[in-house]
Structures are given as structure tokens and as C-alpha cells.
Amino acid sequence: MPEKENTNEKLLLQVQEDWADEAEQHPSCQHGPTVLFYRQSQRPDQGYYACSAHRDSKLCNFHMAADKWERSRLKDVLVEKNYPEASGHVLKASDSDPTKSILALAQDKVNAQYFFDEAALDFLADQCRCLGITKVVCMGAPRLHFRLRANYKSFLLDLDERFARYLGAEEFCLYNMCNNHFFYKRKPFEKFLQCSAEDRLLIVTDPPFGCRTELIAHTLRALRWRHNRINQLPVTPLSIFWIFPYFSINHIRQEMPEMEMSDYRINYSNHSRYTNVGKESRFCGSPVRLFTNVPLQLLNLPQNEGYKYCPKCCLHTASDNLHCGRCQKCTSKNGQTYRHCNECDMCVKPSYVHCHSCRRCTQREGHDCSFYQTKQQCWLCGQRGHIETNCGVWKTQRKRSRTGCLLCGRQDHRERRCQHRGRYFKEHQFLGHTSIQCLSN
Template identity: 35%
Template structure:
């Protein structure tokens, strides 16, 4: 709305309810605390919303901070949360898997509609479903190819690594001599590690998968998989699952372990950073005297345009030029040219000079920067750095005193470089929702969340809201006239 008030939301990490009450739960674990903000008026009313879902249609949970919740409503919410949990426990799924693998090949069936391994006693209940028969041991070892990927971009989208990227990551982990890998939302890397481990006779690599997709519990034991929400650091398996993760991180006094995380790209960066810091804190609880001065090695895989946000929370991270691609994503593919290249990169606190990128794919070593860069990323003498972020060759602007994208030109009105089609009147606005200076509010990845929760959870539509208000006013006026007319008749 041109000239109108601009609404947004801010995530309040670490803040507690003034009453001391714990955060309420939805089916995805503890809710996150947000605040509504209006331009020029600062922080508004605070509320709790789902940590994993950014749209109310995916998870409708909403509660104002400090709101008095009746016992009946609280119990109803608990019953609803319980009804949304898996019907079988992780332990039960492990026992079912043991029964499944000893069946003859002809009796090993998988329901493609229910996404479930079927025992003979369950066949009748799935008689009308699409059932895959003859499930081999090789298929059981690659569950990411057997299961249908979740595709909600803003909740739990599963874009699975292409073999090229997955093998590069594992080869890199082996070259850096890590012995354990905490796979946070990277099921395909987890299964590749388990496939290759028997071949590594001397020092096999161990892996633990943390993922919100409970379907993987059908294929992995409690020591190999934890049902986990990376947006609020919540272990659905409780203290037992948390202990498994902590023991995995602290083995060998915390040495030889690396965390590889591939979150949904629509997730809030600050929520992810908060959860990752909690995992780092678990790793540091080894009792070692030098634990405070050390860092848990991390590979955080995310689009390059979130670089400033990630560095805000992890200043020691550096972005690698390596383009990560995915099998089931139409755009994030390696090998495309220009702006169609995959924007997904690796952010890490491992020294870039130790990470060798594949020369056969066009990466080369820059002796000045002491790191591998893409073929088009030319070293700028003025910036003293290889400045390209998106794989194209950037050019230096002497007025801005920095390198910019090749499609940008310097605007005399805005006194900065931008696209030729940009609007000068909004040049100084920046992003109101997340605060970044490199994009506007309308292009912010967090905009949907802001629109979802503003005005008490109602979508911002001034005309529609005004129409409803007028209708309510007219209805009240009509009712008042009817009462007055009726009273006159009684008097007469």
C-alpha cells in the first residue's frame, strides 16, 4: 500500500515470558516468540507461533504472550499435538525393520501412498494403495530414493543433493580427516557415508542424522537417526535422543567431528543460527580446558545471498565458491551459465585454503586469496579479493569503491550501483523486515512470515478489512433500527 504503514515481525531469541512460563508447544515442539513491528513505532505486541511452519495453513498455532489459557484449551492443544505425532515410535519402527529385512524378496513391500514398509500382516489394510514390491537391500540402504521428498518450501522442503555434490562433500570430509559427521537435514549424505563405511576398513566414518522427517526412523536405529527440529533445537525423542547426539559430539573429547547442515532455504536464519549454536554448546561440554577457544567445524549449505545474515551470527565463517546442486530442484543445477547457475554455496569455519575444489569443473586456486575460486571469479586489485558471489565476473565501481554485479550501473540520484530499472525513490529504504541493505521488503525471503502474522495473524488487506468493518457497522445499525421499529409497534 503506497504511503501506508509498513508492518513486519521480529524473532525474539532467548527472550522469556515475563511470567516465567515456558514456551507453549505445537506439533513441531516449542513455539518461537515473535513481536509485531510497525515503521516508526518500534516493537508491538508479542506472540508465539510455530517454529517450523511459516504459513498458518501448515500449522495454525498462535498464542499471545501472557495470554491466559484455560485448562480446557490447554488440554485440547495437547490432544491435538499428540494426534499429529507418528502412530508408531522409533523403537517400534526399528523392530519392524528387523522383521522386514528377513522376509523373502517377494514379500518385501513398500506402500508408496503411506510411505511405509509393509509386513505381511499389514497388506490387507493397503490393498487399494500403490504398493512397490520386491524391495531390495540396496533400496533399503538408499531410503532417500525410496521415500517421496517433502516439497513444502517454507516448512520441510527436501531438496536432495545430486550425486556430484554429495560425493564431493564426502571426499572433502575424508580429505580433511574427520571421523564423525553430524548430518543436520542431509539424509543423502548420511546414507552415502553408511554405504561407504564398510569399504573403509582402517577408519570408517560414523554418521548421525538429525532430521524432522520421521519416516527415516523406519531405516535407522536410535544411534543413527534422531527426530529433530532444527528451527527450535527440539529433539522429539526427549532426553534419550538428546543424549545420543551429545555422546556422538563428545566422543574422543570432541575431536574428529564436523557438522553438515542443509536447512530449508525459506527458514529464518536467526532461528537456524540459534539452534546451531545450541549444538555447538553440546559439543563444548566435554570438560576440556581448551573447549572455549575451539570451534566445532561446520559446513552450512545455503544460498549466497544470505551471506551477510550468516556472517552476522557466525563471523568466522567464509563462503566457498563451490556450487551445490540438487536432484529434485528445477533451478539449483550445476553447469548452467549466467544467472541460471545454482546460488547454493557452502559457508564454513574451516580454513578455505584447506578445501580443494575440483579443477575439472573449472575451479582454480588464487594465490593471493589463498583459496579456490570459480573460473569467472577474477581477482580485483582494488578490493584485493576475488569478489564474485554468483559465479559471474563482477566489475569494480570506483564511485562505490567495491565490486558489483555486471548488470548493475551507478545511479547518480541514489549514489550507488543498482539495476538500471530500479526505483530511485526507494533507494534508501533497504529491507524493513530483515534489515538487509541489498534488497527491498517486497523481495525479502521473510516477507511471507511478516504478512502471515501481522494484525493478529490476519493477512494484510486494508480494503478487505475495511469492507468487513463497514459490513459489521451496517449490520449493527440495521439491527438497532429493527429494535426501534419493534418497540414503536408495542407502544402503539
């Protein structure tokens, strides 16, 4: 799990499941079922319940110790509200986009609204066309919903109740994506999820960037479960576009290993930093990317916006993303030209320096090696929390030490790419997740 800021100890989460029975219910605040927080060193009953949507106690001060909830077991049922009567004109598909006239919410810790610019909208709409999408769930992406509704069946899930003035129950529900809570009756949405054999459904989510990735991943899995149950399907993946900053890639892939990052940079029309326009824009452009379980080879990145086709990778990448013959892919994530480090046998940011103790390139010299190593993923066993020289599994199996690759001793590669790896480890891959089994001697 991702760490809580300013602490060395992980903060774990527990979310109420859709099918939770009475004994598993969480207490609720005005924003739906709360989330149970507890530290790695604690049991769940030593934690506390807090709001899933608000990270600022001034905005939602709900806080209840887990043991108090267990003792009290207050009746805490949130009743789904009927869809409110539209106070204004319900928009037709051809009507204008209200996100261009309403005042965007500006509370960064809760529900700040940043709307895709025209290029991003064109790109996302074009991907829907290329992929043969017929239905789209826009989760926290209102401007995209208003762009798509003229040509696609689209449903908006959003925490801004103002959209009920413009949209009927058949295409909008007041919704908290952090706990998968529907404030209105969910039957219209469940009807929308009913698909024919010809339908292809896509979920596009643009969460607040401060939101915990565990919560969004849990919601996406819950929506997939609901879709499969309604359509009487086995475990079937749904196509997902998750819009998030590139530096969250490890957190996203930890929760959903099947997600890959596209090079396309998402710009916002009303954000001064997450754009390539203006004096405050970043030198490499917007850091926001598209994460998806759709094969990247199927995405068509526009050449007129600075993207190219890499024949070696067989996919579109940024024009400044150079192909590495050693890594066999275009490796840059942030727009800089990465370089290949022969000592750790991987491409790294150009400013990184190699640490021989950590066996990796790091952001700076003089860092705390012991702390840094507890955050790494072992290239031998695949587990997080240590590096290869401290791997307990490897020390049990092979006691001799080597320089260079610990498996064969050669200097021109590391354990991830060693040809002798199959002698010691068996790897299984499923939906992007790799499990590693150490073989006995």
C-alpha cells in the first residue's frame, strides 16, 4: 500500500464492499460509507473511520474509533434518494456544454474541477471511435460526457449535484467515486450497464490527484463486478481509461498491475500547471497521463501534437521519447530523454546518480540507503521491502555471493534479465501481475 505522507509506516485502508452484510457495515457520514484507516503495526479494530471524500477535517470532521463503532453498532443506513426534479431545462444531445458556463469548484482537497482542453477531448473521443466503443461511463469527467453524448451512450457519475439541473436520471447520478456510493437510486445506472453482444463499454475516470489509488482501484473493480453480474458474465475485464499523473505509476500498478501508461499528455483548460500553455506550465508539459488496460498498440496518438510511431515498440510514443535497444522499449515517462545505466541495467532520468550500495540509480547522492532500500522491489523474488543482497529467499537457496549479477556473476546485466533465472525462479503472469516462485535446489 502507498505510504502516508511524512511517516515511515504504511497506512492501510479498508473499504465497505457492495455486498457487505450487517456485521461488516461501516459507519456513514454525509458523503456515504466511511473508510477504515489503520497502521501496518495495528489490527483493524485499532484504527478509525473517516470520510472517504474529504481529506480536510474542516470540511468533514467525521472521525470514529473502530472499537467505538464495534461497541455501539448504531443503526447507520443511508437511504438512496430519488432523482430530484430538474430545476431547469434538461439538455438535449445537441445543446451546449454547461461546464463552459458554470463556475468550476475550486476546493483542491475535495472536489476541485479541472476540465479537459479541446485537444484532450478530441483525443479521447477519437480513441472511443478507434476502439469501437458504444457506451462510456464518465466517472468525474463531466466535460467529456457532454462531448460524447451526441454520438455515444454516456453516463456521468459525479459528486457535483449541479449537473442534475441539466441531465436526467438516465445519464447522471450523484456519486462518490472514493467509496462507490450512489446518492440517488442506482437502477438507472444498472440499466445503462446492461449491454448487448455488440456493445463495448469504456470507463473513463479523472479522479482528484490527491485521492488514494487504493480507493479508485477498489471502485473500478466494484463497477466491473456490477457490470459482470448484471450481464451474467464470468470474470470479464472492462476497458478503463484512468487519468492521473505519471509519477503515480507505481501506486496504480501496485493496485491494478494490468494498467499501462500511454505517453499522451492530458491538458486542462483551467489549470495553470497541468498544461503546455502559459508561463506557469511545466518545462516538459503536463505530467498527467492516460493509464489503461487497453493494449497501447491500439491507441492512436496524434502526430500533429508531437507524437510518433515507434516501429520497434509497435505503438505510438512522444516524439522526444527515444527507443532503448537494451530495454527494448521507449523508456521516458516524464518527457525527458532517459539514459541507460549499465550498472543497474535500466533506463533512468538524466539527473539520477548510481548508488553502489543500493544497486540502483537514485535522485541524489548522500541519501539514507537503509531507508531507501526498504521501498524497493527485489529483482530476485519480486517482493517489496528489500534489495537483492538482502533477499532472505535467495540467501536460503544460494549462500555464495557474487559481484555483478547475483545469479551468474556477469557484469553486463542484472538479475531481471539473467538467462540463468529459470534455474532458480518460476514466474507466472496474469493480467499484468507477475508472481515469482523460488525453486528448491
